[in-house]
Amino acid sequence: MRTPIVAGNWKMFKTIAEAKQFAEAVKQQEEVEGVEQVVCAPFTALPALAEALQGTGIALGAQNMHFEEQGAFTGEISPLMLKELGVKYVIIGHSERRQYFHETDESVNKKTRAALKHGLRPIVCVGESLEEREAGETAAVVGKQTKAALAGADTAQLADVVIAYEPIWAIGTGKSSTAADANETIAVIRRVIAEDFGEAAASVVRIQYGGSVKPDNIASFMAEPDIDGALVGGASLTADSFRGLVLGAR
Ligand SMILES: O=C(CO)COP(=O)(O)O
Numbered sequence: 001m002r003t004p005i006v007a008g009n010w011k012m013f014k015t016i017a018e019a020k021q022f023a024e025a026v027k028q029q030e031e032v033e034g035v036e037q038v039v040c041a042p043f044t045a046l047p048a049l050a051e052a053l054q055g056t057g058i059a060l061g062a063q064n065m066h067f068e069e070q071g072a073f074t075g076e077i078s079p080l081m082l083k084e085l086g087v088k089y090v091i092i093g094h095s096e097r098r099q100y101f102h103e104t105d106e107s108v109n110k111k112t113r114a115a116l117k118h119g120l121r122p123i124v125c126v127g128e129s130l131e132e133r134e135a136g137e138t139a140a141v142v143g144k145q146t147k148a149a150l151a152g153a154d155t156a157q158l159a160d161v162v163i164a165y166e167p168i169w170a171i172g173t174g175k176s177s178t179a180a181d182a183n184e185t186i187a188v189i190r191r192v193i194a195e196d197f198g199e200a201a202a203s204v205v206r207i208q209y210g211g212s213v214k215p216d217n218i219a220s221f222m223a224e225p226d227i228d229g230a231l232v233g234g235a236s237l238t239a240d241s242f243r244g245l246v247l248g249a250r
Pocket residue numbers: 009094166170171172173174210211212213231232233234235
């Protein structure tokens with residue numbers, strides 16, 4: 001049994017004060033069992049959230065990291081720095097980072113392996129563009145991204161890996177994939193992992209859908225056999241909406 005996982009990706013939203021307000025609002029709510037919950041916040045909000053989220057059942061996540069432990073890499077944050085803050089998850093290779101910050105399959109692979117080496121759980125993002133989808137290349141594109149991201153990982157580490165399938169055309173557009181289409185592509189991802197790491201390892205990897213997930217559509221995705229959770233942008237920004245997502249994922 002794979003435990004469902006709902007992760008909020010706050011992107012470049014929320015000051016420290018706003019992040020604290022979110023945590024305070026969450027504390028007023030009753031805890032929900034049976035769903036792993038993660039908030040991936042901007043670096044600047046992580047220290048305050050590490051404290052403010054204590055006792056809420058929400059784990060802390062980052063949105064990126066460098067693959068080296070330290071060095072002359074101006075502006076970057078290392079796995080050790082995230083660990084020190086109590087960060088548990090880190091988003092790797094989000095399509096916005098691939099598109100705007102030149103992340104490649106190779107850097108995604110280095111970061112994924114570095115996260116696993118340091119005991120951070122990577123949420124590895126894969127997904128096709130609209131052009132690729134219309135050309136019938138979805139399975140090939142996400143298959144290649146998945147294989148490249150996980151190359152060289154230890155089979156035993158796969159239980160700590162989360163893959164987020166986020167079709168680029170569905171991100172922030174209000175146009176989500178159908179649950180059936182998302183499940184079909186996620187099944188492809190699982191098959192590709194099985195080719196490289198075996199059926200047993202592939203069966204424990206959690207694979208999320210992301211792209212315009214809301215409290216009122218998350219249940220339809222969760223009803224699909226291969227979808228284990230969601231990576232959510234816009235709808236993760238308020239405590240009420242985040243709770244709606246978590247309740248819908250049970
Ligand atoms: O990019 C996403 C999460 O990483 C999805 O964003 P939205 O949920 O805002 O579409």
